[in-house]
Amino acid sequence: MSEEFIPNSEIYSAPPGSPTPTQPSREPIHISIIGSATGTDLVIKILHRLGFAEARAWSKLQNDPNTGRPMRVLTKWLRY
Template sequence: MAKECFSNSAESQVPAAPPENPEREPVKIMVVGSRWAVLLIIHTLHRLGFAPAGEWSKLQVEPATRQWMSVLTKWLRR
């Protein structure tokens, strides 16, 4: 019974895979550093027209380094 509870909770945390689209490919960009540096990079890339600041994930602590991080997914056309 414990295995069933564990497996159900683990499955609910895994995001569903996006539908396959042969014309588009996702690329993830991760920025890791101090909180100030990560926000500076996000806002600089926004000003340069790379990506709106709101498209980045919320700031969170990167588990391996204990530094701040944010992730952006850009979709490329093939």
């Protein structure tokens, strides 16, 4: 797995009044898959096999607000 991404479960917050944390900056990256329910599930399974993300990390099937087509979303955290 790429070192640029870190798990969503890691929290980098310092207690109030503490010095600036030495942890790297993070940015959420949202990845959307839009298509049929079957197609989105297939892509998620392929990405899981490649080690990109756990299948359960993706959102439940929902409708894309722009097209109305089925979609699923994943948030990965980019470290820089």
